[in-house]
Amino acid sequence: MLIKFLIFAVAAFVVWKLFTGDRKQKQVRDKKQEENLAASGEMVKDPVCGTYVRKDGDIRVRQGEDVHVFCSYECRDKFIKSLEAGQEKAE
Known part of the structure; x- marks a missing residue:
């Protein structure tokens, strides 16, 4: 029972990190795109x-x-x- 809970907790943590990491990468990518468009006029x-x-x-x-x-x-x-x-x- 404890092992199942630990596996579930680790899986939930990994999924959470994947979503938050992807959101941060998207923000960085969007900011770079804005900077490139601003530089191009x-x-x-x-x-x-x-x-x-x-x-x-x-x-x-x-x-x-x-x-x-x-x-x-x-x-x-x-x-x-x-x-x-x-x-x-x-x-």
């Missing part, structure tokens, strides 16, 4: 939160010659508020 960094987003994303703001791309409307709104606050200080 396909992805850019959101100026508010730092998340990498596709360069041709839909949520964007033009500031003079620069076009800023955002991961969410929340980040875009924060960026616009900071621009407005900067203009108010300049006036």
